[in-house]
Amino acid sequence: MESYIQISFLNDFLFCPRSIYFHQLYGKMSKRFYHTTHQTAGLNAHRTIDNKTYTTAKAVMQGVEVYSDTYGLCGKVDTYDQNKRLLTERKKKIKMLYNGYVFQLYAQYFCLTEMGYPVQKIKLYSMDDNKSYFVPLPQDAPDKLRDFEVLIQQMRDFELNAPFVANVNKCRQCVYRALCDYSLAD
Numbered sequence: 001m002e003s004y005i006q007i008s009f010l011n012d013f014l015f016c017p018r019s020i021y022f023h024q025l026y027g028k029m030s031k032r033f034y035h036t037t038h039q040t041a042g043l044n045a046h047r048t049i050d051n052k053t054y055t056t057a058k059a060v061m062q063g064v065e066v067y068s069d070t071y072g073l074c075g076k077v078d079t080y081d082q083n084k085r086l087l088t089e090r091k092k093k094i095k096m097l098y099n100g101y102v103f104q105l106y107a108q109y110f111c112l113t114e115m116g117y118p119v120q121k122i123k124l125y126s127m128d129d130n131k132s133y134f135v136p137l138p139q140d141a142p143d144k145l146r147d148f149e150v151l152i153q154q155m156r157d158f159e160l161n162a163p164f165v166a167n168v169n170k171c172r173q174c175v176y177r178a179l180c181d182y183s184l185a186d
Contacts, residue, residue, distance in 0.1 A: 004072050004073060005072055005073050005074075006073075006075050007074065007076070007111070010103045010155075014100040014151070017155075018176075018180060021160050022180060049062050049063045049076075049079065059082045059083040062078065062079050062080075064076060067114075067115070073110065073111060075108065078090045080119070084120075085119055086123065087105065087122045088124075089101065089105045089122075090127055091124060091126055092126075094124055094129075099151075102124075102144065102148075103151060106122075110138070122134070166183060167184070172184075
């Protein structure tokens with residue numbers, strides 16, 4: 001049986017493929033011990049979705065667990081408006097549309113459609129500045145879809161002990177730098 005990749009790991013893997021391993025080392029330990037203030041703010045911003053109190057509208061599904069057998073993915077959808085057929089991934093603050101954000105949205109899209117929910121539009125929503133960024137559906141962006149599929153395969157093929165080139169800018173931002181023998185951060 002092949003294991004599923006958590007949707008949230010797509011963005012993490014792009015940041016640093018080794019971070020997922022270190023994340024797993026912390027296991028069920030409270031995130032307060034290793035998260036930065038920025039990450040804690042992001043978790044708090046998602047609290048209404050996790051508690052399913054963001055809206056009382058019955059047409060809006062929130063915090064729903066989803067999976068895709070096709071891509072071997074599982075995770076949660078922030079919101080899906082069944083009337084508008086609109087999938088939304090919420091972020092605390094979007095400064096730039098990173099591929100990781102888009103690929104998380106793609107993953108949720110594939111999970112939902114595979115589970116029988118029609119999706120016509122997908123968007124990222126930046127909570128702090130109340131901005132929406134509509135993203136073309138994967139079938140309308142073949143280059144991006146190919147990059148998404150390559151990422152999934154890279155994650156499946158990744159070996160922690162393979163040669164690795166660290167990025168000092170990312171290492172400085174990484175909460176796992178103290179555990180990583182490749183970290184370039186002090």
